[in-house]
Structures are given as structure tokens and as C-alpha cells.
Amino acid sequence: MTAHIRGSIVAIVTPMQPDGSLDLPCLDKLLEWHITSGTNAVVIVGTTGESATLSTDEHCDLVAHCVKVVGGRIPVIAGTGSNNTAEALYFTESAKNNGADAALLVTPYYNRPSQEGLYQHFKLIAEGVDIPQILYNVPGRTACDLQLATVKRLAELDNIVAIKDASGDLDRGLELIERCGERLAIYSGEDALSLPLILAGADGTISVTANVAPELMSQMCAAALAGNEDEARAADSKLELLHQDLFIEANPVPVKWALQAMGRIGSGIRLPLVELDGQYHVKVREALAAAGIVT
Numbered sequence: 001m002t003a004h005i006r007g008s009i010v011a012i013v014t015p016m017q018p019d020g021s022l023d024l025p026c027l028d029k030l031l032e033w034h035i036t037s038g039t040n041a042v043v044i045v046g047t048t049g050e051s052a053t054l055s056t057d058e059h060c061d062l063v064a065h066c067v068k069v070v071g072g073r074i075p076v077i078a079g080t081g082s083n084n085t086a087e088a089l090y091f092t093e094s095a096k097n098n099g100a101d102a103a104l105l106v107t108p109y110y111n112r113p114s115q116e117g118l119y120q121h122f123k124l125i126a127e128g129v130d131i132p133q134i135l136y137n138v139p140g141r142t143a144c145d146l147q148l149a150t151v152k153r154l155a156e157l158d159n160i161v162a163i164k165d166a167s168g169d170l171d172r173g174l175e176l177i178e179r180c181g182e183r184l185a186i187y188s189g190e191d192a193l194s195l196p197l198i199l200a201g202a203d204g205t206i207s208v209t210a211n212v213a214p215e216l217m218s219q220m221c222a223a224a225l226a227g228n229e230d231e232a233r234a235a236d237s238k239l240e241l242l243h244q245d246l247f248i249e250a251n252p253v254p255v256k257w258a259l260q261a262m263g264r265i266g267s268g269i270r271l272p273l274v275e276l277d278g279q280y281h282v283k284v285r286e287a288l289a290a291a292g293i294v295t
Contacts, residue, residue, distance in 0.1 A: 005075050005102075005162075006203045007040035007221040009187065010210040011048040013252050013259060014062065016268025022058065024065060026265050031069050033264070038218035039074065039210060042066065043104055046079035047141070048208055048252045053270040059091060064098040081106035081136060085121050092129045102132040104164065104206070109142035115150045126159040133159050138166035138189060148175060155183040164189040164206045170196060177201045191243040195236045198224035208251055209242045212258050213291050241287035248280050258284050262294065 012034070015026035034042060044066040045051045045059050054062070063078040070076050078095035080103040082088040092103045108121060126133055135154060139145040145167070154160050163180070165173050166189025173193060177186050177200055185203040188194040194205035198221060210217040220235035246254045250273065257276035259265045261284070269275060276284065288294040 005041045005077075005185070006225055008038070008210050008214070008217040009041040009043060009077065009204055009206045010034055010039050010214060010217075011043045011046045011206050011208055013211055013256050013265065014045070014049040014054070015265040016050075016270065017266060018268050020268055020270045022062070023266060023268065027062075027065070028069050030264065031066065034210075034214050035070070035073050037214035038222075039214045040204065040218065040221070041075040041077055041101075042070065043077045043079060043206055044100075046104060046206075047106070047138070048211070048255065049079065050252065050270055050273070051079050053273075056087075056090075060094040060098065063095050063100055067099040075101040077102045077104050077134065079104045079106070081108075083108035083111050085124060088121070089125050089128055092125050092131065092133070096129055096131040100131065102134060102161070103129070104134045104136050106136040106138060107142050107144045107146050109144060112143055115147055118144070118146055119150050119153055122154050122160065123157060126154070126157040130159060132161045134162040134164055134185075134187070135160060136164045136166070136189070138164075140166070140168060148172075148179065151176065151180055151184075155180050161185060162187060162203070165197075166190055168193070173197045173202065174200055191239070191246070195220065195224055195232055199227075199229060199232070208246055208255050209239055211255050212246070212262065212264075212288065213239055213242060213293060216291060238291045241290045245280075245284050245287040248283060249276055254280065254284055257281070258288055261285060261288065 015023040045062050067076050078100040080091035080095050095103050137146040162185035164187045188197045188205040191209040223232035253276050
């Protein structure tokens with residue numbers, strides 16, 4: 001199914017109460033907003049969803065909850081990656097059992113495995129759990145870079161169907177499209193590069209910006225996928241400041257503050273992350289205003 005997911009895929013935040021406890025009613029409202037706004041799929045418990053500070057039970061329960069609320073209206077992709085292969089396998093099995101449509105697996109962080117170690121890690125999970133799996137390369141956060149030769153090896157495994165490239169390197173993304181695009185769906189993992197990559201043949205974007213501008217992101221992706229470059233560029237120009245300023249501090253700090261400013265979520269975020277520094281509030285508000293989200 002995942003090979004057919006195209007367009008704007010939101011890497012959704014996990015709403016929390018001020019004490020850090022989960023705010024499921026708020027999450028439900030966000031999911032409904034995304035569905036009615038044209039978001040094409042949702043990633044639950046990814047990096048933007050603060051997966052690093054969720055307990056094992058919270059992680060698995062959030063996937064099950066999201067699947068139930070969405071009710072098949074759009075695909076649900078579960079973040080199931082870990083730097084512990086056994087844990088990643090457990091999360092991926094749980095995601096399948098809880099009805100997720102696909103799993104998103106980040107490269108193992110901190111351990112700094114070799115390319116052979118990366119191949120064996122993803123191979124074990126792909127062969128162990130029969131669910132479509134999306135590789136996720138984000139070397140700026142993991143200190144681990146999934147190289148193209150390894151991606152090509154992994155693309156031969158049946159359950160590996162896509163890759164999210166968050167290298168921040170346009171040339172890398174273009175090379176993935178050229179050399180792996182026939183076998184894998186290619187998703188941008190950098191909002192600022194989504195438009196050029198989709199115009200070049202990528203299938204969509206797994207987006208932070210879509211959290212605050214779901215309709216505009218969906219319109220931009222749809223236009224780009226249809227080859228309507230002028231329309232796509234016009235939409236993306238309104239999003240340009242968001243693509244930049246939602247990363248002014250570590251994700252998801254700015255995007256959670258922006259959603260709070262919009263009245264969509266409360267102020268909860270878990271340590272070691274804290275609320276956006278006050279010096280950046282005006283800048284993020286200006287980005288929201290440029291996109292027509294706030295006045």
C-alpha cells in the first residue's frame with residue numbers, strides 16, 4: 001500500500017498536557033483536521049512525535065489509537081525505528097498487529113554502525129515483519145548515513161518499499177530518484193526540498209510544515225505531482241518561511257509552539273526539550289502570518 005502513498009504526509013506531533021502526559025482528545029482533533037484538510041497520510045510516533053521520550057507502552061498505544069481514530073480514511077505510518085534492533089523489531093511487529101499501513105524505520109542512532117551493520121539491521125526487520133517498510137535517513141540527527149549503495153541493496157527486499165531522505169542534500173535526493181525510484185517510493189524529509197524533489201519525480205514529502213499548514217502543503221504537493229509547476233511554486237512560496245523557521249530550534253520545539261499559538265494544542269513537551277525560547281516567538285509568528293495561518 002505504501003508504494004501508492006503520494007503527496008503530503010504529516011509527521012504529526014504528539015499533543016501533551018503541561019505535565020507531559022498524553023493529550024489524546026487533542027490528537028483526535030488534529031487527526032480530523034488533517035483528514036478534512038487533504039493530508040494524504042500520517043506518521044505517528046516519529047521524531048516530530050517525540051518518540052525518543054515515549055515509553056514502550058505509550059509508543060505502541062499511540063499507534064493503535066491513531067489507527068482506530070483514522071479508521072482507514074488515510075494511511076497510518078508508524079515510526080518503529082530504534083538503535084536497538086530487537087526493539088525496532090518489536091515496535092514494527094506491534095505496528096503491524098495494531099493495524100498500521102506501514103512502518104518508518106530511522107537509521108540506528110548513536111551506535112554508528114557500518115554499512116553492513118545497517119543492511120543486516122534493516123534486512124532482519126524486513127524479513128521478520130510482513131508490513132511495508134520505509135527507510136529513514138537523517139544523518140544530521142543520527143550520526144549515521146545510509147549510503148546509496150546500501151539503499152540499493154535494501155531495495156531488493158520485498159517489504160522495503162520507500163525511503164525518506166532527510167539528508168538535506170538536494171543532489172542526494174535527485175540521485176535516489178534516478179537510481180532507486182523505479183523500485184522505491186522516494187519521500188523528501190526536508191520541507192524546503194520537497195518541491196524540487198517532487199518536481200523531479202519524488203512521490204511526496206514526510207513533512208513537519210504540514211502540521212501547521214496541512215491544506216496548503218497538500219495543495220502544493222498535488223500541484224507538483226500533477227506537473228503544475230507554477231501553481232506548486234506559488235503555494236510553496238507562502239510556506240517558505242515555515243520551512244525555515246520551524247527548525248529554528250530542534251524539531252519539534254518550534255512546531256509545537258506554533259500549534260499552541262494557533263490554539264490547536266496545549267503547551268506540553270517532554271524534557272529534555274523545553275518550550276521555544278521567547279526570542280524566536282515573533283519570528284515563528286511571522287512565518288505563520290506569511291502562510292496566511294494567523295494575522
